[in-house]
Amino acid sequence: MAVLDLRRKLAILSDAAKYDASCASSGAEKRTSVGGQGVGSTEGMGICHAYAPDGRCISLLKILLTNFCIYDCAYCINRVSSNTPRARFTVKEVVDLTLNFYKRNYVEGLFLSSGVIRTGDYTMEEMVRVARSLRLDHDFRGYIHLKLIPEASPELAAEAGLYADRVSINIELPRDDSLASLAPEKSPTDIKRAMGRMRLAIDDHVEPAKKAGRRSFARSQSTQLIVGADEAKDGDILARSASLYGAYRLGRVFYSAFSPIPDASSRLPLTRPPLLREHRLYQADWLMRFYGFERPEIVAEGEDLDLSVDPKTSWALKNRAKFPVDIQTADKETLLRVPGLGAKAVERILAARKITRLTLDDLKRVGAVLKRARAFVVTADWTPGALTDRESLKAALVQPQQLSLF
């Protein structure tokens, strides 16, 4: 077999990594390279160093160590039965690439994943070697995200947590039964167990951090759910997310619209990825995490979200009796449930109304989206009257769909 040059390997192993939605580099502990030997810093907020023409953020060098894989997950381009070209990086190649990219300010750090070769432990050990070398040999203080192999030993997972800022295990399919049929070698219980162990380790990270004597343990873990590859409805997907957030304190659940892959399996839909559906799921996820909504209020299990309006507007339209809300007097929880008011706008409303009686213009200035908010609020100069209960209100709030050429 011909030896692939580095550029070809990078092309194969980043192409293989692009179906992972996560590229976040936020939430790490703050550190700098002051007083150290190498490069790197993290300041809490993530940085997107570039955007691809798909509009997605490029924050990290997101690659696989190898795309050889012994598993046969139907949705994955790297499954053993796929004809995709294969490559494998050496540990040193990944370390050098990361540092070279980092020093030129292309990336915030490394997101390393891998196909499973030989065994889970063997693969995990190789990935840990990369992170260990970056941290210990090069005193690299940038961001590291490691994908965990669920069946790898707890000790290796714990060592990964020692070097990484975030770890993740992808559940991929929202329903256990679809996981069983589409990814037969993956066990939902193994995945949940590994996440459970990781949460316990993150919770009492103080001890391993002392042992390492240099930096603390990973701050968070995340996962990804593929949307549109199986029969799961939005309600099922969000119920799964709610359960994951509660059980494993995940920093994020990423939703990834199932995207056609080269050399696809006949068992999966070969259509354009459902990007709008993915967007609505993120909005609903936000409502659960930052706006005080519980999943059953947003969508029932076995049902889908309304694609024509955002989930908060959808909720408000179904609960019109709770509106209009008086901007001047409503409490914070109530304001957060008003369509068109984001968390920031609500904070500003709370500050501004101590000083002045807010008008519609004021609302606009604090960042509210009046088009969505006006039917649901009362201000000093505005009352929606019958508008709130008007039959045609929903039609007025539906965003026009982008037309495509026929």
Next chain:
Amino acid sequence: MRVVRLASEIDFAGWRAAARALRAEGVEPQAVVWTVERELFDVDAPAPSRGGGGFTVPATFVELAEQVIQHRSADRLALLYRILWRLEREPRLIDNPADPDMARARDMAKAVSRASHKMKAFVRFRLVEGAAAETYAAWFEPAHRVTEATAGFFVRRFTNMDWTILTPDACVAWDREQLMVSEGADPADAPSEDAQEVLWRTYYASIFNPARLNPKQMRQEMPKRYWRNLPEAALIPELIETAQERAAAMVAATPRQPSDRVLKAALRHARDASYEGGVPTSLEEIEAGASVCRRCDLWRDATQGVPGEGASQAPLMFVGEQPGDHEDLAGRPFVGPAGQMFDKALAEAGVVRDRTYVTNAVKHFKHEPRGKRRIHKTPDRGEVTACRWWLDAEWRLVKPRVVVMLGATAALGVMGKPTPIGVNRGKVLQLPDQSQGLVTYHPSFLLRLPDEDAKARAYAQFVQDLRLAGKLAGL
């Protein structure tokens, strides 16, 4: 009309001194003209006000002003002075995000902050060929005058590296010890290429998913004004142009039949999905079986089935209700807060936990998600009954002389019928297999008792029950 000349576009100290003096003098905002003169410092600058005319402004105003002055708009200095002026009569202005002046200043500050963030993101260093030590340089054109204020970020990140960032406004350079600021420069002063850019462009092209083409979103986050200094941006037109074709090709390609291996594995899985195994004949079988058990629906949201653990021939068996949050994650019974309370009481009663067998009436954690928590829910009769399959098997295999039921759910699981704790506590009950039974509190009930006296009393009874159990079991 008063003319104020500042030493530079971002001369905050100069603006502050002038503004302070002007306000002390009572000069109205519309009577001031703000200009910048790089060469000569102002001749008729107002004398800095001395002590007497001093006044205070909220610290947040100073922070805001320091950002706003970096904005490229010409009216920023006048806007800041107008806000300063208004603050005298309207001290709460600063807290009113809905005021038009405040909103404008906030928008400017936001644009400056965004420009600074984009500078952190889009500076692209190039290796300086022929330099003695490893040295990097970059040419960058910031949207606002943020270079000096953003330099600290690069110092913290690349402390141990020599680097220079050249911009039209100013240049900053770091020699691993000191930051030097100098006049603006020219793109020709920076290296024009770097060998790593081939790899970076390869990465950029490969990480892009043509099936998700969304150039509008890209331009929103990476405005075109930055493109000419981004080595990867040259690829964008071609990537966009070929995307639809590539995506269409993927959709149109003949899908492959899954391999036999996959179909077989799926079949096997479908067959194994529900637990229909025979009666377990060892504790290991129970351990393996509890996690794949589908006798009720609790497995769905739980991490794993939590089997009992302890001595395989223990004379004393403890039965709790169900695993809690901690037990569900760890896969072991009684290791969370209730488990610690249990261990403490056991130690006081003189019973060694390792010589007993500890399990639960229900093997999966029943709960309800509430935000970032899981709220415990008591298993219902159907779930307890379904799980007796495992409890009975453990009981049969361990063959304890004494079974202690911790709480009402445990009593239901062991006795098969509701057995109130209040009336039965402390009594020795005869169990069907000739072993003896005791019911007592569940440790988490003790944790929940709000009244300290009641808690102490109940705890003492609990220890007393455990001691009795130990004695009956001969431990």
